[in-house]
Amino acid sequence: MVLREILTRQWWRFQDDLFPTAEEDLGPLSEKHRALIVVLETVCVERFLPYVHGLVGRPLAERTALARAFIAKAIFNLPTTRVLIDLLQGDVRLRRLCGWERRTDIPSEATFSRGFQEFAQHNFPARIQEALIKATLGTTIVGHIARDSTAIEAREKPSRTEKKVKPKKKRGRRRKDEPEPEPEPNRIEQQKNMTLAEMLADLPKACTFGCKRNAKGHTESWIGYKLHIDTADGDIPVSALLTSASPHDSQAAIPLATMTAQRVINLYDLMDSAYDNDGIKDHSIGLGHIPIIDINPRRNTELKADIEREATARNTINFQTAEDVRYNQRSSAERVNSNLKDNFGGRHVRVRGHAKVYTHLMFGLLSITALQLMRLVT
Numbered sequence: 001m002v003l004r005e006i007l008t009r010q011w012w013r014f015q016d017d018l019f020p021t022a023e024e025d026l027g028p029l030s031e032k033h034r035a036l037i038v039v040l041e042t043v044c045v046e047r048f049l050p051y052v053h054g055l056v057g058r059p060l061a062e063r064t065a066l067a068r069a070f071i072a073k074a075i076f077n078l079p080t081t082r083v084l085i086d087l088l089q090g091d092v093r094l095r096r097l098c099g100w101e102r103r104t105d106i107p108s109e110a111t112f113s114r115g116f117q118e119f120a121q122h123n124f125p126a127r128i129q130e131a132l133i134k135a136t137l138g139t140t141i142v143g144h145i146a147r148d149s150t151a152i153e154a155r156e157k158p159s160r161t162e163k164k165v166k167p168k169k170k171r172g173r174r175r176k177d178e179p180e181p182e183p184e185p186n187r188i189e190q191q192k193n194m195t196l197a198e199m200l201a202d203l204p205k206a207c208t209f210g211c212k213r214n215a216k217g218h219t220e221s222w223i224g225y226k227l228h229i230d231t232a233d234g235d236i237p238v239s240a241l242l243t244s245a246s247p248h249d250s251q252a253a254i255p256l257a258t259m260t261a262q263r264v265i266n267l268y269d270l271m272d273s274a275y276d277n278d279g280i281k282d283h284s285i286g287l288g289h290i291p292i293i294d295i296n297p298r299r300n301t302e303l304k305a306d307i308e309r310e311a312t313a314r315n316t317i318n319f320q321t322a323e324d325v326r327y328n329q330r331s332s333a334e335r336v337n338s339n340l341k342d343n344f345g346g347r348h349v350r351v352r353g354h355a356k357v358y359t360h361l362m363f364g365l366l367s368i369t370a371l372q373l374m375r376l377v378t
Contacts, residue, residue, distance in 0.1 A: 065099035125362035148333035154224035199255035210245025
């Protein structure tokens with residue numbers, strides 16, 4: 001069955017069955033409540049949680065309800081878990097959608113914290129997002145994948161980056177018969193011979209200082225992490241990984257492209273000038289894709305002047321190449337980044353550590369993925 005037909009049937013099920021039934025039981029629903037219903041029915045978190053009833057000892061709090069509550073926290077863009085609990089106690093509709101009938105059923109803040117730690121240990125929202133992408137886009141051909149990163153500010157102490165101790169060079173001039181020492185391969189060159197697990201393990205994940213030049217040419221700095229996202233047509237996040245704030249964007253391009261290739265089949269890879277590297281281009285071509293990367297002149301003033309003259313000439317005659325038209329689709333990555341930060345908790349990181357920060361962000365990306373899939377038919 002075609003993807004559009006599957007999503008259309010799902011959407012009509014929401015309109016004809018779920019929304020009217022929920023309004024009869026709970027009362028009028030706001031847009032946030034409707035969005036929560038769409039996400040919960042699309043992702044089905046209960047399928048990814050183990051059955052824990054019948055174990056020896058005190059029973060655990062219902063993990064399905066906790067997972068639903070954290071998705072609601074991302075959709076309602078709530079800053080803290082304390083605010084989430086207060087909203088659950090006052091909003092009957094939200095409380096029942098998450099799975100609690102009475103106020104006394106809502107667990108304490110400490111229970112929420114323990115549940116979130118378990119989700120972080122098992123990479124829970126990322127696994128659901130991967131399964132959702134494979135189930136919906138895995139059998140279709142995606143035209144473009146836009147790759148970009150965004151700064152994630154964290155409230156924790158940055159770790160000091162360890163300086164590499166360079167071996168002392170032999171004093172004096174090199175002998176004529178002595179071979180010239182080979183330069184050490186950088187991270188991108190090393191990734192060519194690594195598996196995906198090895199590449200992910202090699203990327204730095206500690207909280208560090210980050211520095212990045214924005215679209216206006218100004219340099220911005222922050223303390224925290226950097227989230228790298230691959231976005232498909234329709235502003236649908238396909239895969240994401242979190243690194244320290246200090247590594248360059250290009251160092252995460254090859255592992256991120258490998259993750260995406262395992263989930264969807266795409267034709268074009270769209271990247272800005274930060275990814276202008278021969279190793280990244282060769283890897284994209286090796287995956288069967290066509291890389292469209294903005295040229296980075298670096299310190300080559302002549303090349304920079306040639307690029308400016310070429311852009312001026314094309315604007316004069318109002319001419320665009322096919323690559324330029326496709327490259328404009330890269331704006332979908334910017335929209336996902338801003339949507340995550342403005343509407344799905346990307347600016348409210350109150351947890352510490354790579355695993356918890358990644359889990360917090362993935363709850364927001366999971367919600368965006370489900371909602372954008374439904375918007376394909378609306």
